[in-house]
Amino acid sequence: MYPALAVFQALKTEDNPLREAYQMRTGFQFPAADQISTLWIGGIGGMEAPIIRRMGIPYQEIPAAGLHGVGWKRLPTNLVQIGRGILASRTILNRFQPQAILLTGGYLAFPMAVAARYGVPKTRRPKIVLYVPDIEPAFALKVISPIADRINVTTEESRQYFSPTAAVNVSGYPVRSEHVQWATDPQRKQKASQVFRLDPQFPILLVFGGSKGARSINRALMAILPQLLHFTQVIHISGHLDWEEVQRYQSQLATQLPAEQFERYRAFPYLHEEMSAAFAAADLAVCRAGASVLGEMPHFRLPAILIPYPYAWRYQQVNAEYLAKKRAARILADRELSTKLLPEIQNLLGNPSMLAEMRTSLQSLAQPFAAYTIAESILRAAMESRGRT
DSSP states (O other), rough: OOOHHHHHHHHHHOOOOOOHHHHHHHHHOOOOOOOOOOOOETTTTTTTHHHHTTTTTTTTEEEOOOOOOOOTTTTTHHHHHHHHHHHHHHHHHHHHHHSEEEEOOOOTTHHHHHHHHHHOGGGGGGGGEEEEEEESSOOHHHHHGGGSSSSSSSGGGGGGGGGGGOEEOOOOOOOOOOHHHHHTTTTHHHHHHHHTTTOSOEEEEEOOOOOOHHHHHHHHHHHHHHHHHTOEEEEEESSSSHHHHHHHHHHHHHHHHHHHTTTTTESSSSSSTHHHHHHHHHHHEOOOOOTTTHHHHHTTTTOEEEOOOOTSSSHHHHHHHHHHTTSSSSOOOGGGHHHHHHHHHHHTTTTTHHHHHHHHHHHHHHHHTTTHHHHHHHHHHHHHHHHOO
């Protein structure tokens, strides 16, 4: 959701210094926001629905399901869902008549791409623009890449997964405008610390596991919190699934620790608007290695201990290894959390020169114009489509 949201903001927000800098740098001029019509497509019951609707973005839903790694029992049901998704996508495309569509992966990408290529009259066929967040493309993006008109990738390392003739462009990972504002604020550490009522002069550790959370990370953190709070403050984003367990533990912790130490702990089920402040406040992060780490960590120059999710395809492992090879992050296996998480945190927070080296490496990987690069790709594709008709 968030890469697409960052691109939407690049397309529709006119009064932005970064947009002006991009136009000066490239010579490309964005049209006025009221000249760009947009429609956001989500999955039925998707977590993005309330956020997108709250922002006033036109929104519709389609049925969707996966095939990669699905067992034989679920396969027939999922195939039916995909068929329904294609039909729903065709209906939406024929009504809205876009000149270009942006697909960022997930279950929605396949039905929408098939409908765009084969379910719309040729004279109104929209251009298909892909954005590949992970270094290794997800299954759906690999499958539809041969029919894509433009492909944007986060890093140069992604080129190897596509045909040599594919129109691949290295854009970087697009981050939201809120991230940009916080990351570029000279007093971000002080201001962000105030958001969470924390001391900017004392180390701050940010721990999160994604929108649903990461149970192994949550439990490993809770096991070492009494030791951690001796030498660092903690912002803990548990995800909704483990929130009740975290609240119970937090209540127990309040009776076990001195008030001064307990006040160093801040727990939340989920953050949206305040997530930018959490990144800005932190000195070190502990998190999974989803695609967002390729953009958010460099953008905030935030060193991280990455724990790739062990029960899925290798996308997160590839992302983590990329940052680790650049000396921008450390990798810890999920199975090692109980024994190695505490000493790894102690080692990094106790070594300012190592953190400084990681921040320098992260700064070299940041691509602040990524959202505008992808936005330009969409607009150029739309202009080609309009010129054809």
